[in-house]
Amino acid sequence: MRAARTRTARKAMVLAAVVSLGAGLLAGCADDGDDSGKSGGDSSGKTKISLGLFGAMGFKEAGLYTEYEKLHPDIKIEENVIERNENYYPALVNHLTTNSGLLDIQAIEVGNIAEVVETQAAKFTDMSKAEGVKPDAWLDWKWQQATTKDGATIGLGTDIGPMAVCYRKDLFEKAGLPTDREEVGKLWAGDWGKLVEAGEKYKKGAGKETSFMDSPGGLLNAILSSEEQRFYDTSGKVVYKDNPAVKAAFDLTAKAAKEGLVQSQTQFQPAWDQTISNNKFATVACPPWMLGYLKSKSQPDAAGKWDVAAPPKAGNWGGTFLGVPKSGKHVKEAEALVAWLTAPEQQAKLFAVQGSFPSAPGAYGMSQVTGAKNEMTGDAPIGEIFAKAASSIPTQVIGPKDQIMQQGLTDNGVILVTQGKSAKDAWETAVKTIDNNLEK
Amino acid sequence: MTSRHDTAAPPAKGGAAPGRPPAGDAAEAERKRARLSRRWQRDMRWSPYAFISPFFLLFLAFGLFPLIYTGWASLHTVELTAPTDMTWVGLRNYTRIFDDEFFWNAARNTLTIGIISTVPQLLMAMGIAHILNYKLRGSTFYRVAMLAPYATSIAAASLVFVLLFGRDYGMINWVLNLVGIDNVDWQNEHWASQFAVSSIIIWRWTGYNALIYLAAMQAIPQDLYESAALDGASRWRQFVHVTLPSLRPTILFTVVVSTIGASQVFGEPLLFDANKGASGGSQHQFQTLGLYLYEQGWINQHLGRASAIAWTMFLILIVIGLVNSLISRRLRASS
Numbered sequence: 001m002r003a004a005r006t007r008t009a010r011k012a013m014v015l016a017a018v019v020s021l022g023a024g025l026l027a028g029c030a031d032d033g034d035d036s037g038k039s040g041g042d043s044s045g046k047t048k049i050s051l052g053l054f055g056a057m058g059f060k061e062a063g064l065y066t067e068y069e070k071l072h073p074d075i076k077i078e079e080n081v082i083e084r085n086e087n088y089y090p091a092l093v094n095h096l097t098t099n100s101g102l103l104d105i106q107a108i109e110v111g112n113i114a115e116v117v118e119t120q121a122a123k124f125t126d127m128s129k130a131e132g133v134k135p136d137a138w139l140d141w142k143w144q145q146a147t148t149k150d151g152a153t154i155g156l157g158t159d160i161g162p163m164a165v166c167y168r169k170d171l172f173e174k175a176g177l178p179t180d181r182e183e184v185g186k187l188w189a190g191d192w193g194k195l196v197e198a199g200e201k202y203k204k205g206a207g208k209e210t211s212f213m214d215s216p217g218g219l220l221n222a223i224l225s226s227e228e229q230r231f232y233d234t235s236g237k238v239v240y241k242d243n244p245a246v247k248a249a250f251d252l253t254a255k256a257a258k259e260g261l262v263q264s265q266t267q268f269q270p271a272w273d274q275t276i277s278n279n280k281f282a283t284v285a286c287p288p289w290m291l292g293y294l295k296s297k298s299q300p301d302a303a304g305k306w307d308v309a310a311p312p313k314a315g316n317w318g319g320t321f322l323g324v325p326k327s328g329k330h331v332k333e334a335e336a337l338v339a340w341l342t343a344p345e346q347q348a349k350l351f352a353v354q355g356s357f358p359s360a361p362g363a364y365g366m367s368q369v370t371g372a373k374n375e376m377t378g379d380a381p382i383g384e385i386f387a388k389a390a391s392s393i394p395t396q397v398i399g400p401k402d403q404i405m406q407q408g409l410t411d412n413g414v415i416l417v418t419q420g421k422s423a424k425d426a427w428e429t430a431v432k433t434i435d436n437n438l439e440k
Numbered sequence: 441m442t443s444r445h446d447t448a449a450p451p452a453k454g455g456a457a458p459g460r461p462p463a464g465d466a467a468e469a470e471r472k473r474a475r476l477s478r479r480w481q482r483d484m485r486w487s488p489y490a491f492i493s494p495f496f497l498l499f500l501a502f503g504l505f506p507l508i509y510t511g512w513a514s515l516h517t518v519e520l521t522a523p524t525d526m527t528w529v530g531l532r533n534y535t536r537i538f539d540d541e542f543f544w545n546a547a548r549n550t551l552t553i554g555i556i557s558t559v560p561q562l563l564m565a566m567g568i569a570h571i572l573n574y575k576l577r578g579s580t581f582y583r584v585a586m587l588a589p590y591a592t593s594i595a596a597a598s599l600v601f602v603l604l605f606g607r608d609y610g611m612i613n614w615v616l617n618l619v620g621i622d623n624v625d626w627q628n629e630h631w632a633s634q635f636a637v638s639s640i641i642i643w644r645w646t647g648y649n650a651l652i653y654l655a656a657m658q659a660i661p662q663d664l665y666e667s668a669a670l671d672g673a674s675r676w677r678q679f680v681h682v683t684l685p686s687l688r689p690t691i692l693f694t695v696v697v698s699t700i701g702a703s704q705v706f707g708e709p710l711l712f713d714a715n716k717g718a719s720g721g722s723q724h725q726f727q728t729l730g731l732y733l734y735e736q737g738w739i740n741q742h743l744g745r746a747s748a749i750a751w752t753m754f755l756i757l758i759v760i761g762l763v764n765s766l767i768s769r770r771l772r773a774s775s
Contacts, residue, residue, distance in 0.1 A: 090520075090738055097523055119521040266714045270602065274609050404740060411715035415722050419628050429723060436542050437740045440517050 046076040052103040053081045054088035058354030085109045096120045102325040104334040110319040115400035124154035124323045130335040141395035142359045155321030156342040159356035161287030162390035163315045164308045171282040175205030185310035192312045199261035212261040214284040216414035222285035223249040225315030232399035253414045254423035264418035273297045287317045288357040304378040314392040408434035514747035533748030546732040554702030557638035569653035586647030598711035605636045630725045640708045656690035706730035
């Protein structure tokens, strides 16, 4: 009797398990369909617009969704954020190539924009034809980056990363270098070689305790960002090996590495973070968002010890675009939202909250930008400094595999010099790696 | 389908027709019975297939299809950005592997990391199992403690190990400094980095293997040890002449499983990489085959090349499997 009962109980359990698993599976499979069905208008009759984002873009934190929903009571905004672009982008490519699983609005990082423009442009609507969008509201190079050869613009720019040089006033003083931002800027105005010379002076004064710059990758990136032509020529051919500007940037960085002016570190790795909190370096190439990163990794007493000087040559580091896939259910509404989110007023608000620098020059005169201060840099007028850098950023030729080449030159190249390899060996290792990675 | 089963059951007991009111004519009943019987036959014939079909359908979708598709893709130049846009290149993706120094570098690394991680791992597991085999107080605690690393996620463990092995602020270098050894650059030196990656694997799998050995040891009859002791065998001789021979099949099993595991090492070197890509160190010093495959497929987006690497790995594994079974057959024959 008892045995029989436990058997039925077990049967019931198994049945329950099977049913719940099956239900879960069905629900999992049905999820896609359900969602798209609902987004046609949920129970309250609102149109739901979803954004696929990565990192900390801050639209929500800046209250922009709430504001837009107030202006348009029939719209409901949802975002789906993946923390790292390395994880976000492969999924986006998959969704684009299979044309499924795309949200109404998708963010695209500047490092990927050339590849998306070249290979996936047909999947996006042409934002230049969207209502109320005027190309001259954006910096020209930013607009061009998201525009195909046929003139279709697949995404509108949100932020950019105009690069300046952040430096530690206290460490500069100890090493006998000037600390006033005008004078510091004059030290290296117009020539990256002079920045390295300033580093040599710094090393003489500061000794071995600290390094002049944070990493070889940071320096190489800064120099390359200020070049008009890096890895591709205007016809789209890969020229990194033969471009004298690339070789010069590599050699200058290798020289700095050989002389011990840069730390033997890779940016954004835990060990590099620790050198921030231990005050181990005096300068770092720095777009506005870098100040936020420095703050998050610094000890509290580092606040106010930094200042921002003009770079030898202006360049751009980072930035994002918002595109609207054609496959979405609410293309019109999504386009309107993107146009609104990337308008100068909203970009200025975003800068005030998130430190993402506007890509629309119209925002540069607004009080949120002109009056901007940062905790790390005390009373430095960072808004003005970065706006000035932004206005002289060159229109750079970009290409789909920029990241592979830059990463090869950095992580399989200049870093090796800090570990004792010769510049020639490092260059050869980098070229071998890059060529293998580029070959289809 | 289950309800069909209920209605179909009665014919097996001799048919339901006689129980029915005789009003219906016999032919009708006969037809009904034939229909039911046909149903029953069909049920008997096809239901088993339906019951086992979920596995085969899933296997088709997630096992066989990818395998064949990968094989097909490996004969083409395909980019991940346009998977449908294939250009036939025949065996080019395979022939170029022969002079792809990055592939062979990865193969060498896989082999050396496999040896550095597997051999000490199994030896240590054997030692630990032997100790735990004695009557100990709180033996359950030790067993659970040993299995704890196995239950930890690779990602979490690897990230902690990266910090431990840090060059400037790592705990291991700090300890080494105390005994007068200079900082070791665990991520950039060839052997140091391979050793560091291996140590993550060893840490994770030793307990698991020890438990398997322990289970096998406990199945060895006690009287073997008693008679050996009567013959004057020391503890060590008992271990060598009683324990080890009895464990032979178990050891073989762990060797095979560890070899398979070693050839697929991926997560540890990926997360041990200081760069954000999958190059396995700035000079590819700890890039394994699995990592190289991932780099070509997902970072560089060369689907065709990655597929060819996957198939080559598969072929290499088959060769290793054959060698393994050959050796084990020899061993069995010699015993």
